[in-house]
Amino acid sequence: MSKKATTKKKDEKKAKTTKANNIVKMPTLIQAIDKVAEEARDSKFSDEFFLSVAPELGLLTDAYHITERQAALFCICLLCGPYRIDFNDFARHLDVSNICVLSFAQDIDELVRRRLLRFRDAKEKDTFDVPQAVIKCLKRNEAYELPKRTGLNSFQFFEALDEMINDLENDSVSPSDLFLDIKQLMKDNSDIDFVKQFEAQNISRRDNWLLLLWMTNRLINHDDNDFRFGEFEDIYEYSSDYQKARAELRSGEHVLMKANLIEHKTEDGLANTSRIGLTDHAKQTLLSEFKIANREENVSNLLKHADLQEKKLFYNDNMQDNVAEIEALLSPKKYSEIVERMKKSGFRQGFACLFYGAAGTGKTETVYQLARHTGRDIMMVDVPQIKSKWVGDSEKNIKAVFDRYREAVKRCKQAPILLFNEADAIFGVRKNGAENAVDKMENTIQNIILQEMEQLQGILIATTNLECNLDSAFERRFLYKLRFERPDAEIRAKIWQSMIKGLRKNDALSLAEQFDMSGGQIENVARKHTINNILFGRTKKLVDTLAEYCKNEKLEPKQLPRIGFN
Numbered sequence: 134m135s136k137k138a139t140t141k142k143k144d145e146k147k148a149k150t151t152k153a154n155n156i157v158k159m160p161t162l163i164q165a166i167d168k169v170a171e172e173a174r175d176s177k178f179s180d181e182f183f184l185s186v187a188p189e190l191g192l193l194t195d196a197y198h199i200t201e202r203q204a205a206l207f208c209i210c211l212l213c214g215p216y217r218i219d220f221n222d223f224a225r226h227l228d229v230s231n232i233c234v235l236s237f238a239q240d241i242d243e244l245v246r247r248r249l250l251r252f253r254d255a256k257e258k259d260t261f262d263v264p265q266a267v268i269k270c271l272k273r274n275e276a277y278e279l280p281k282r283t284g285l286n287s288f289q290f291f292e293a294l295d296e297m298i299n300d301l302e303n304d305s306v307s308p309s310d311l312f313l314d315i316k317q318l319m320k321d322n323s324d325i326d327f328v329k330q331f332e333a334q335n336i337s338r339r340d341n342w343l344l345l346l347w348m349t350n351r352l353i354n355h356d357d358n359d360f361r362f363g364e365f366e367d368i369y370e371y372s373s374d375y376q377k378a379r380a381e382l383r384s385g386e387h388v389l390m391k392a393n394l395i396e397h398k399t400e401d402g403l404a405n406t407s408r409i410g411l412t413d414h415a416k417q418t419l420l421s422e423f424k425i426a427n428r429e430e431n432v433s434n435l436l437k438h439a440d441l442q443e444k445k446l447f448y449n450d451n452m453q454d455n456v457a458e459i460e461a462l463l464s465p466k467k468y469s470e471i472v473e474r475m476k477k478s479g480f481r482q483g484f485a486c487l488f489y490g491a492a493g494t495g496k497t498e499t500v501y502q503l504a505r506h507t508g509r510d511i512m513m514v515d516v517p518q519i520k521s522k523w524v525g526d527s528e529k530n531i532k533a534v535f536d537r538y539r540e541a542v543k544r545c546k547q548a549p550i551l552l553f554n555e556a557d558a559i560f561g562v563r564k565n566g567a568e569n570a571v572d573k574m575e576n577t578i579q580n581i582i583l584q585e586m587e588q589l590q591g592i593l594i595a596t597t598n599l600e601c602n603l604d605s606a607f608e609r610r611f612l613y614k615l616r617f618e619r620p621d622a623e624i625r626a627k628i629w630q631s632m633i634k635g636l637r638k639n640d641a642l643s644l645a646e647q648f649d650m651s652g653g654q655i656e657n658v659a660r661k662h663t664i665n666n667i668l669f670g671r672t673k674k675l676v677d678t679l680a681e682y683c684k685n686e687k688l689e690p691k692q693l694p695r696i697g698f699n
Contacts, residue, residue: 161274162196165189170212173205175228196276199247203240207249211271215263217253246310248279251300255307256370283321287422290325293318295354298347301367308370312339315346330419334392340378341388343368348395348411349419358410359398382409413536435541435549436511438504446495446502447620447627447652455615456499459486463507463592465547483589485610487556487603488596490617493653496596499617500552509592510549512538516558528577531559535585548591556595560607579604586610622646625655632659633679640676648683658682 160168169186176182183190183201193204206223213222223234241261244250249267253260270277282293297314300306306314319328327349336342347365351357362379369375381387382395383406389395394415398408448456461467462484472482488496504511514534534551542548553560559578583606586593595611597603608614620628625645630636632655650658661682665672672678 160189160192162192162276163271163274165192166208166211166271169193169205170208173209174226177227177229178202178205197247197249199243199249200240202237203244206237206240207244210244210250210261210263215268217260217262218250219260242310245306246314249277251305252307254304255301255310256304258307282318285322285325287325287327290318290322290327291350291353294346294350298350304367308339308343308368311368312343315343326422327419330421334394334419336389338388340369340374344378345389345394345415348409349415352411352416353420353423360409362407383407413533414540417540434513434515436501436504436513438508438510441501441505441511443505444498444502445631446498447624447631448495449618449621449624452615452617455613456503459613459615460503460506463503463509463550465508468507468548481587481589483586483591483593484612485586485589485593486595486613486615487608487611488594488615488617490598491619491651492598493651493656494617494619495652496617497552497554498652500550500594500596504550507547509547510541510545512541512549512551514551514553516553516555527574528581531578531581535581538591542591551591551593553593553595555597557597557599557603560595560597560603579607583607583610619649619651625650625652628652628655632656633662633675636675636679643676644679644683647680650683650686654686658686 166189169189172182172186183205186205190201190204193199193207194201197204197207199207209223209226210218213226220234220237221231223229223237224231227234238258241250241258245252245261248264250261251264252258253262264277267277280293285293294315297306297311297318301308301311319332322328331346331349334345336345344365347368348358348360351360362382366375369378378387382390385397385406387395393412395409396412398405398410446456462471475482488499490496500511503509512534538549538551559575560582586607587610622642622645625648626638626641629641629644630638633641658679662679665678
């Protein structure tokens with residue numbers, strides 16, 4: 134081997150040895166912290182101190198992304214703590230006055246923001262701990278880093294949000310710090326639908342911003358949407374701000390209530406001003422991907438006016454005028470004009486109508502034709518679904534009906550018709566002194582409906598065959614009450630002719646006089662006639678065949694068994 138090659142090999146070996154020695158000599162995080170903390174004793178944070186521990190401070194500032202002074206304070210906290218450290222510990226350790234250590238407050242705040250410290254009471258900010266997560270990392274010679282909070286999905290976002298709010302509730306962070314942290318979390322995950330919808334609300338005040346976030350977090354992570362005052366007091370920096378918000382929430386004047394994002398909870402159909410929750414509008418707008426708003430029963434169906442078939446209806450003269458008046462009211466141009474005038478005059482702008490009378494007299498079909506002629510969709514309420522077998526769900530269901538209707542009124546070009554068919558099932562007479570769960574539920578449902586009718590913004594139509602079963606409180610709330618009577622012979626003849634093609638006027642009148650039937654019953658006969666024509670061909674004796682159908686339309690009266698002795 135040449136002399137040059139030998140020299141090169143010695144140099145490489147020396148370099149490797151030097152590198153290995155440097156690695157060995159590089160202090161661990163714990164060693165660096167220990168040296169800085171010990172050198173800081175009685176140092177008064179002099180320039181000489183910072184020079185003497187420059188390598189160790191460099192290691193810590195690079196590892197934790199903090200300043201040299203923050204790194205030194207962090208080391209002192211670990212030495213004097215790691216729990217229940219206060220500013221007096223700094224004064225004693227550094228041999229400085231209690232006044233001097235007040236200048237460390239901003240550094241401590243930043244260490245808390247970096248989660249290297251946590252306040253024992255975020256409002257007082259005078260004592261703090263080193264979190265367990267930081268200590269666990271040190272045992273592995275690893276620097277603690279804030280959890281990665283970018284690129285989260287919606288569920289991960291709310292998991293991170295829950296952790297942040299827990300820190301607030303444990304007095305580890307202040308409301309102002311929490312606000313900044315969540316703002317950053319939202320900025321880092323701005324593509325999440327919830328973040329987009331939340332920011333779109335343009336909530337200006339920090340307290341209101343935090344309150345709405347706090348409530349959405351409780352609903353998603355804890356399945357809770359019923360809050361009493363005092364539960365959310367922590368989100369307010371000052372007691373005076375909380376007291377003001379509480380008064381606004383009680384009175385219903387809170388800005389989030391005016392925005393239809395939160396509301397009073399109800400008991401027995403009446404608002405409880407000491408409890409609040411998110412509205413269905415808030416759940417549908419902010420939390421649509423979680424499908425929170427669809428947990429209630431499917432208690433209403435929307436019928437499009439364009440899908441309703443045209444049908445000619447016949448009324449007596451007086452009823453014809455009444456229906457024409459309702460149709461004029463519901464025409465788009467007149468309706469808008471009337472609503473505006475009612476508003477200026479201080480009257481309620483909602484219109485509630487009651488269609489009552491015997492079965493088959495055209496009540497429901499009249500609603501369909503009114504909707505078709507005026508271009509209004511119908512929100513048909515499924516009354517049996519309202520009455521859930523689960524105690525408490527019925528009240529939620531009826532509230533959901535009106536909440537959805539309000540949303541539909543805002544969304545649709547023409548306010549739809551809210552239709553309660555066979556309404557006597559839930560508009561019945563309220564029971565005095567109700568004690569069992571079913572009676573209480575019935576009364577609660579009726580109270581809710583009465584309250585909603587008072588503040589109705591739209592069109593409600595209820596139909597019933599049993600108007601005698603209606604509570605008098607409901608009667609007073611219907612602006613229009615139309616009685617549908619069984620058609621007389623002349624009207625029945627017109628119905629016969631409209632439903633049976635080719636039926637002569639005299640034959641139609643004969644059938645009308647012979648059989649006192651409602652329009653619905655005549656329609657049943659017409660349908661049966663059409664079906665039999667398809668199955669067996671046209672009959673030669675049309676009137677006789679129809680008369681036979683009419684006889685079979687009505688059920689024979691039941692014979693009750695005789696009870697007793699001969």
